Amino acid sequence: MTRSHEVQEITEISYSDLLVKAKELAEGGYRAVQICATSKDGKTEMLYSFDKDFKMINYRVNVPSEMRVSSITGFFWSAFIFENEVHDLFGIEFTDLVLDYKGNFFKLSSKTPWKTEAKKEVQ
Amino acid sequence: MGSFKIGGIVLSSAFKRPSTRLYPTVPRKWQDNTRGHVEIDPEQCILCGICSKKCPADALTVDKAARTWTIDRMSCVQCRSCVESCPKQCLVMKNEYTSPNVKKVIDTVNIPEKVKKEE
Amino acid sequence: MNVLYLVSMIGYIVLAPIFGLVLAGLDRKVSARMQRRVGPPVVQPYYDVRKLMEKDQVTVNKVQDFYVFCFLLFIVITGCIFFAGGDLLLVVFTLTLANVFLVLAAYSSNSPYSQVGAERELYQMMAYEPMVLLTMIGFYLAVGSFNVSDILNGDKMPIVTMVGIFVGFLFILTIKFRKSPFDLSMSHHAHQDIVKGVTTEFSGRTLAYVEIAHWYENIMLLGIVFLFFCNGTWWGYVIGVVVAAVSFFLETFIDNSFARMKWQVALKSSWVVSILFGLINVALLIWVF
Amino acid sequence: MGKRTIVPFGPQHPALPEPIHLDLELEDEKVIRAVPSIGYVHRGLEKLVEQNDYQIMCYVMERVCGICSFGHSWGYAAAVEGLMDIEVPERAEHLRTIFHELSRIHSHLLWLGLLADAMGFESLFMHCWRLRESILDIFEKSTGGRVILSFTKIGGQFKDIPKESLAEIVIILENMRKELLVVTNVFLDDTSVKNRMCGVGKLSKEDIMKLGAIGPTARGSGVNNDARCLDLGKYKELGFKPILETDGDCYARCKVRVREIFQSIDIIIKDVENIPEGPVNIPVKGMPPMGDFIARIEQPRGEAFYYVKGNGTKYLDRARVRTPTNANIPILVKVLQGCYLNDVTMMVMTIDPCISCTER
Amino acid sequence: MSYSTKSPWIIHYDGSSCNGCDIEVLACLTPMYDLERFGIVNTGNPKHADILLITGSINEQNRDVVKQIYEQMPEPKVVVAIGICATSGGVFKKCYNILGGVDKVIPVDIYVPGCAARPEAIIDGVVKALRILEEKSKALHNKGGKVQ
Amino acid sequence: MYSVFFLLLFPALMAVLLLLVKNDKLRGVIVISGAIVIMAASVYVALEFLKDGTTYFNFESEMLDWFMLAVELILCAAVIYLGMKYKKYLASILSLVQAVFLVWFEITYAHEINVLNNLYIDQFSIIMILIIGVIGSLICIYSLGYMRDFQEHHVSEKDRRPWFFFLMFIFLSAMFGIVTSNNLMWFFFFWEVTTLCSFALIGFTKTEEAVKNSFKQIILNLVGGIALILAIIVLGTQYDVMEFDVLLRMDSNAMYVMLAVGLFSIAGITKAALMPFHSWLLGAMVAPTPTSALLHSSTMVKAGVFLILKLSPMYGNNVVGYMVMCIGGLTFLLASMAAISQSNAKRVLAYSTIANLGLIAACGAVGTYEALWAGMMILIFHAVTKSMLFLCVGTAEHHIGSRDIEDMDGLFSRMPKLSALMIIGISGMFLAPFGMLISKWAAMISFVNSENLVLITCICFGSAVTIFYWGKWLGKMVAVVANSKDVEESVHKEEWVVLGLLATLVIAICFSFPFISSEILSPYLLSVFGQPVNPIFATFGIAYVCVLLGMLALLVVVPIPFFNKTKKKVRNNYMCGVNNGDNQSYSGSMGMSVNVSMRNWYMEDWFGEDRINKIGLVLTTAIIIVAFVLILGGVTS
Ligand code: NFV
């Protein structure tokens, strides 16, 4: 019997810390692994993962209610791909996005399909 | 210069037998495990509907009232989920695949009532 | 012009497509075998062309057909001049004309792929043209005439003093046959970054014309290979035919043994070959032989 | 002369195996600007967690991609197993490792074939794919599917692979190795192939680090982020060492993959020797608890990231997969700038985007 | 006998598939299955093609692409939907961005089921498609250019 | 004899008249009638003297000589003045040097030399007269409409059209003079007049660039002028010779003869804009298009190759022969390469002109009758075709607002008639049944026969390169772009007439080249080389001529059943399945609609202008230096 998972290290940080941390990590030579959004009960939470030499750091951030998040593409250019995706699927606006597809990243049959629960709340 | 490395393979291949399986002329032999299509043993089925719930592709419909078990052959992804989950083990995965067709095939199997009564 | 040449001209018009298609079919068959496949029947090119003729005729503009038709027409004329024992330089020039028509047809569609294809086609013409001209000059220097008929009946075998030119000619034959290291502008089989290059926008009958033109062209080019071995005797002719056939399959082999090179290589290498084999051979012909 | 040729590249394009779109702005044949666009494959299958329970979701997850499907089912299963704190039987873990490496071989061979096709080397393409068929035969024999295996479930594997079959796999691989040596040698040594790849699409170590590229792309530039160095699977026990090349051009990336094929063969053979007897799955009971879990796995194209979030019901809150290609798109954009049109396919191939993975 | 069936050229488009069927289609062209035995060439260019092989389902973004490729193919032409995704959407049926099978946008002549569709099934499908191609070709020539 | 004088004087008279006329309508009448008269006169002269072969005129007048000297000195003074004014001191210095040589020679030697015949006319002159008379006059007519547009585009400026037409007609006069002078001093006079006219024409617009380029022209051509006067001095002082016909009979292997021929060649090379002196011709492109047409196709530069072809019997396997051959051949090859990297239509034409002049010069330098035949043929075809192309580009420029080939996308849809003419012109430059190719073919054969490896290389590679740059231009034009507007209505009638006539001429000359060959060239070659041959039939055989003409006929006939008659359904282009419903745009990345745009290849890295020019400059200068060192060292063959 084995249990061979890496150590789970997920820290919850406040939104205001996001850019500070991102800067720190960028300077420390980390790479952006992914950005994952999850929406639940009208709230959206984002999981940012960074990695350096197989050490992964994950930050959980709750998205402010106006659904605007500042982009980390200033530090991690490659994150544009995740942020554009999140923008199209979850309807979160990113400010200062370096390569902004302006909602044309995916062509979807319904706008921001993952945002459903937020809609529910509005109803 | 390390040129021309494939010459040998190409030339020798030209004189070897092609490795083609001449499929339509020579029928294919299936492996035991090959997942082709799902078949039901109507005698065993208790119309419990678990298989249909466990089907990721919504290919199965179990109609208790009409006593039918229906499979949409053009939706089934041969995942064996239903086979695994059937409590009566009445589903089997057969080797042969559903043959291509001009229309979408839906197979409905009537589940004989008496069998169940007998149990 | 004597009757014999008229006959061979008509013979060319009638027989070239047949030989051409069989060769094309064999090419595909042999390629397939080299790839451990069964491959299509030998007459597959014929089926292809018939099918294209049968298809609904569609085009992208109204003038394309004209250019493609001219391409075919002038390829046939080129072959006729060649097989009627005509002047080799005239053959080259007519061939150029024909090819320019193909390029124009591609340009006329104004599609990005055809355009890049046409550009590459022109580029390839620039690459192989010097060697073609040097070949013809070589014949002239070796045999003393540009006329195919004179070369045919000459008493020495041109290849004896033209080995370098022969090698150079085989090299550019790869480009002309559109075979692998240099199938830049359009490729018969392999997939390409510019879809189907010059033929991207051709369909139906137009495409069939291009195919047929290639059959004619290939036979004509093999005719030039044949010419290297003529010495007016029957065994010279036999050697010529055999070598022509062998070189065709050599090209098939090369096709299957090389990746498509970068486009830059085509010009550089063929010019280097033209100078190294063609020009030096010509120089030798002038000063030594 | 302000004009440029604009070539739409994809989604339907014979030299592109997958629906991606690029606007290429050319001068002569030089690419001045390349803007990618994806979305032709986006299905949104992650959202199916709301309708499929966490077990069935495994079938969906492996259909993220037909090339690396085994890895996807493993990665997803691993994440769920972690979340539910399930211990997988030793033998299952070994089997997973073996099959994962098999699918790496198949994926790399497929890739080599497509690479050959992209450079117009038809016969090489054919030979690569011919060899690949023997791996598919192994798959079909042992799992019943050629590309979609449906072999993994939460808690282990569906069935055991008997000893004889494993031995047979070893024999097949040993036979294949001989032919492989000849065929891969073409990629490494043939002049015309090298002409297309050497010095083309250079990526420096810094580029890779900055853009977070992963997989063989990164390893071709000497950056090790091979997730096989992590704990998942039996790699550590098998003494796994990542393969690194330093040149950073197309050739280096190709070489990494070629060497990985042989490495995978070695790993499999070693693993077959070491595989313990025992059950291959354990019954899974209960529901995924509240909480979330991350698993990472090295797919043929690089590290894949799986994230699951449970809520105590049989439906998960979120299942997320960040596939290798997703992280490699930025580097693709970068490398396309300033290359030549005929190199575009080379670049695209050697970075090897798998769009169906990327877009889920 | 129409020559279309002797030299059916294909174009293959990969819709929102998982690549499984996509690579199986390619595998059909490779030595093990060798579709070229039937004169089939993978042209990759709708203008040259007779048979459209589609793998994968239709989503919002590729809908127009599929339609356009289909329109650019000259008559007679047939469409073969390969794999469950292309026939009905398969496991992705319920996805928000999936419209369904290929028949949602263009008429499909042959459905080839399987996930992934086996090369044998694809060959069967193509062989069946040839018969339809033949009929269409006849219709084209009898009715003076009008099919359907 | 009087007809020749008429030709020399009439255009000059017209010029003076035009200088005085300010009214546009009146000018039109004068130009057209004058041009027609000139055309008629040149045809008349041609017919008159064709039968007679070479004819000399002994026309002597002390007065005239002094008049010429005076004019020359005035011109020199003008150049010196302008050079000072624009701070181009080099021009002033060169002009001064020239004047000094000239005056010194006039005073010390010239008057003691007895000149038997000042003027002459032979078949070659007839050809030149026809070219100048017909094409030159047509260009003058064309200029009417063109300059009207030009003036409209430059309303703010003073109307200097009288000056323009003055220069044009003077130019014609001087050109007639060049091709009919037997007296070398006369030749020199006319030569200088053309240089100065062209100087003024290039600088016509007075923009900074124009001024710069006009000085570039005058400096380079003054070098040629000095070489010319030096050559005359050498001949005069060493042999007391000042006549062409005497020169041609001398033994070119004598050192001073060779030196003189070498200097003549330099003069010819500068005027014909061969490397290393080619840059002035490119600079001349700033001038109004008719000027370019006049300078590059039919006249000015033709004077240069005329001189070289004229001296053909002096060349051959000797040092000057090799010098000119190498320079000609290299110019052909390198200029053709440089043309690839150009997108400005006029520059492409300019490079192509340079290339062809190089080829003509090389033909002349081979010194065999075949080569000379080829050279003269190229000269004829080139004059007709190139002038037409220049004029076409001029017209296109005024209607599409650009002379960039990239903007000629689908010109065929926008200006169908003009494009048809342009296509004829371009095809005429490099494709099979047309004249240029026939002459190139002959050139090739003659090069092979002369066993000159450098020339064989240059022509083989050069022709290949030529195909590329013409081909891509042709391609640009034939592209069919849907929905484009027809902008052809506003083309002036004069322009159509001239263009149409030229196009007819292009085709007519192709059909009549057997005639030209046997009736004009053969007698000339016979008189020069003393060989009773008719090269065209010797090298080709009548059958091929038939084949070529047949092909030409085919090209006329085949289009008829095709145009606008296809029954095929028209479908959109293939664009990976993302067109926006037409061929104009497709939906690209980031949700943008991307317009389709196409650009030709220029291969800047390989054939970039600077690179090629540098190579050309170094090579050709080296050749000239080596050649002169050899000549002065006494090595002549
Ligand atoms: N990207 C990707 Fe995959 C792989 N390897 C992965 O997770 O292929 Ni479709």
Ligand code: SF4
């Ligand atoms: S097949 Fe099995 S699972 Fe399905 S209804 Fe019948 S008994 Fe139940």
Ligand code: SF4
């Ligand atoms: S095999 Fe899978 S898809 Fe097919 S019916 Fe069973 S559960 Fe459904």
Ligand code: SF4
């Ligand atoms: S049918 Fe299955 S294998 Fe084929 S594309 Fe769809 S999910 Fe993939």
